[in-house]
Amino acid sequence: MRLDKLLCNLGVASRSACRDILKAGRVQVNGTVWKDGSKNVPEGAYLSLDGKRLDTRLSRHLMLYKPQGVLTAAEDHKQKTVMDLLPSCYTALGCMPVGRLDKDTTGILILTTDGELAHRLIGPKFHVDKVYEARVEGLLEEADILAFAEGLPLKDFTALPAKLEIIAPDTGRLTVQEGKYHQVKRMFGARGKPVIALHRLSFGPILLDKELSPGMFRELTGEEAAALYRAAGMEPNE
Ligand code: URA
Numbered sequence: 154m155r156l157d158k159l160l161c162n163l164g165v166a167s168r169s170a171c172r173d174i175l176k177a178g179r180v181q182v183n184g185t186v187w188k189d190g191s192k193n194v195p196e197g198a199y200l201s202l203d204g205k206r207l208d209t210r211l212s213r214h215l216m217l218y219k220p221q222g223v224l225t226a227a228e229d230h231k232q233k234t235v236m237d238l239l240p241s242c243y244t245a246l247g248c249m250p251v252g253r254l255d256k257d258t259t260g261i262l263i264l265t266t267d268g269e270l271a272h273r274l275i276g277p278k279f280h281v282d283k284v285y286e287a288r289v290e291g292l293l294e295e296a297d298i299l300a301f302a303e304g305l306p307l308k309d310f311t312a313l314p315a316k317l318e319i320i321a322p323d324t325g326r327l328t329v330q331e332g333k334y335h336q337v338k339r340m341f342g343a344r345g346k347p348v349i350a351l352h353r354l355s356f357g358p359i360l361l362d363k364e365l366s367p368g369m370f371r372e373l374t375g376e377e378a379a380a381l382y383r384a385a386g387m388e389p390n391e
Contacts, residue, residue, distance in 0.1 A: 156182065157190025162211060164245030165202060179203050213246055214378045215239070215264045216359060220367035225253040225262060235262060238368055251275060251356070252332045260285075260353030261361035263381070264370075273385035274357065280313075280330040281357040281384050285337050286320070287327060289346040293319045297344050301327065307339050315340065326354070357384040 154162075160171040160180065171190065178186045181201045182194055194200070200207040217235060219225070224234045227249060236244055243264070251263040252275045265271050273279050301317045316328040327337060338348045354361055358380035362371060373381065382389040 154194060155190060156180070156187055156192055156194050159194055159200075159209070160190070160202075160207075162246070163207060163209065164242040165207070174202070211246075212267045213243065213248055213265070214267070214270075214373040214381065215243065215248065215370050216356075216362060216365070216373060216377075217262045217264060217370040218361060218365040218367050219254050219259055219262045219353075221257050221259055223368075224256055225250050232256075235264070239264070239370060254353060255335065255338070255351070258351045258353065259367060260351075261356050261359065262353075263356050263359065263373075270382060270385050270387060273387065274381070275332055277331070279385050282328050282330055282355070283332065283353060283357075284326060284328050284355045286324065286352045286354055287337060287341055287348045288324045288350040289341050289348055290323075291346040292322045293317070293325050293346065297325070297346070300344060301340065305340055305343055307343055312336065312340055357381060 157168060157171050157175065160166070160174070161168045165171060166174060174180060175188050175190050178188060179202055180187055182198050184199070198209070200209055217238060219235060222233070223238065224232050226234045227236060228234060235250055239248065247266045248264045249266070249268070249271060251265055251271045254260065254262055263274070274281055298317045298319070301315045304314045305312045310333065313329070313331055315330070318326045320326050327340070329336060337351060341348050359373065359377050365371065379389040
């Protein structure tokens, strides 16, 4: 890829600002100053800006501990979104949330720059497990476990069979493979037990990191990213 395009894609600056950065001799490729942005950067080259190494991976995958009160959206003119919780370089790289959590739902949200990966992870073809902890009004019982396991008829569709474990009289851990709008809330609601609090513990093979507090994020490790690609039936692309 051309150096100016690569710098821009890496979120360093806009195309024109990158030209100025290059002209000023601030970029080195494999230890040599490159001022000409039209030159192609060799595969695996060591890039630095002002002497600091640039991370040249184009695909980035993050886990965010989504706090309450924040929208899962790329942008919103009035309300705070999950993108407001990330440094702007991730937005510049095109990082987008994979699926949605409701404004009041907390827990793991995956964000990626890889549109194909995101598309597959939320599509119906690959059944990716999502585990939620739900506190409900009322008491959970064996009949709820059976109803969820059979596939619960809702107003406009029948939910795929889901696994419910009762971990406290009013709290269940539910594993679902779909991600329809308000799905978990609607499933418990259909049993006459409205959800009071909802938290997502895992998304596919990725568990919410216990070291993260609400509002914090980290990049996925190489192994986590590879597991996510496998869950989507893809080869890791780096
Ligand atoms: N199901 C819901 O009802 N809400 C969420 O945020 C996620 C799954």
